[in-house]
Amino acid sequence: MAFTQAQGRYASFKTVASIPGEVIDAFWFIIDYQLKGVITMGPKIDFQLINSSGFLSIRFSQKESPTTITVDFDYPFDHEWPTIFHAIDQSGRETIITDHE
Template identity: 65%
Template sequence: MAFSNTRRRYASFDTVASIPGEVIDAFWFIIDYHLKGVFLLEPVINFDLINAQGLLSIQFSQGNSPTKIVVDFDYPFNPKWPSAYRAVDNMGRETIMTAREM
C-alpha cells in the first residue's frame, strides 16, 4: 500500500516556489491524519486547492476511486497558486509536486 512505508519526504522545486511551506505541510498532515489507515492509497494521489470564502480548502482524490475528501484550513487562499498538486510515493520516497510536473 502506498504512503505506508515513508522513508523520506520531498517537495519539488516548482512546489516550493509556488506555495508557502505551511500549505506543503498541510498535504502531509492530510496524508498522515486523514488518509493513512483509512483508505487504500494509490502511488499517486491528487490534491486540489479550493477557495472557501477566502480560506484554503484542500480536496483529496485518486484516480480509481469516487471518494473525495475536502479538508478546511484557517489559512488565507491565494488565487495565484497553482490549483492542482500530486503526492507521489516511489518506494517510500514521497514527493509533493505540481500537476504540470507529472
C-alpha cells in the same frame, strides 16, 4: 500499499516556489491524519486547492476511486497559487509535485 513506509518526504522545486511551506505541510497532514488507515492510497494521489470564502480547503482524490475528502484550513487562500498538486510515492520516497511536472 503506498504512503505507509515513508523513507523521505520531499517537495519539488516548482512546488516550493509556488506555495508556502504551510500548504505543503497541509498535504502531509492530510495524508498522515485523514487518510492513513482510512483510505487505501495508490502510488499517486491528487490534491486540489480550493478557495473557501477566502480560506484554503484541500480536496483529496484518486483516479481509481470515487472517494474524495475535503479538509478546511484556517489559512488564507491566494489566487496566484496553482490549484492542482500530486503526491507520488516511489518505494517510500514521497514527493509533492505540481500538476505540470
